[in-house]
Amino acid sequence: MSVEAPDALDALAERTLQLAVVARALDERSEQAARSTERAALDVTAAAAHLSGLGERIAREATRAIATEAASQARVAASDAFSGARAALEAHASRVQELDRALTSSRHALARMQRRWMVLVPSALIVGSALAVAGATAWVAKARSDVARLQADAATLQTLAAADVVRCGTSLCARTAPGHADADADADGYRRIAQRPALR
Incomplete structure (x- = not known):
């Protein structure tokens, strides 16, 4: 065996060790990137759950507000001239407007989340959040329709109360x-x- 053979073996061993060090460093970076991606996905999942819960709360509040207002209208209709009913109806309309503003804020938050995490999260989470906000939008639209109907009913009852x-x-x-x-x-x-x- 020539003198160059041991030198070549040493160089090969050193090169192999260097490659192993580089491979370990790459593995560590890959694990860090995977953990970062998982954390980002968890953050977006939590944000989507928050928006979904917000949409459900808005829907429940709108339903309760409509039911409460309908019962209030029935009680006030048996009293005088419906002045209290009109004030309660205006307060309910104001509440629906507040819910509408909260829904608009939710849509803006969803848009910001989509722009920030579109690359990192599965599209199913974004779609689910959008559906939750769309459902809340439908509930608020129904609340507006019910307010208009209650206003028309109050006007009819007021006319009947004023009739001889x-x-x-x-x-x-x-x-x-x-x-x-x-x-x-x-x-x-x-x-x-x-x-x-x-x-x-």
Whole structure:
């Protein structure tokens, strides 16, 4: 064996050791990158869960607010002139606007999260968060519709409360406006109101 052979073996061993050190360093960096990615995914998952919970809370609050307002309207309808009902209805409309603003903030937070973590998280999490916010949007839209319906019902009940209606036997009689009296009206101008046909 020549003198160069041991030198070549030593050089090869040293090179192998260097490669092993480099490989270990690469493994450590790979593990660090994997841990960083896992932490980022956990952060985004927590953020998505928070947004989903926020959407559910908004939906529950809207449902409770609508139910409470409907019960309040029924109680106030039996009292005077519906002034309290109108104030309560305006307060409920203000609450719906607050929920709408909270929903807008949630959508902005979701957009920021999408821009920040689009590369790191599975798209299913983003889609789930978007669906939660969309569901909350639908609930707020329903709340707005219910507010409009309650306002229309309150206006109708207020009109009925202001009408000149009295009991006449088992029916109701309404006094006709001056100049609109007819042969069916009594001497005081009251005319019997027809009853609604019974449902079959």
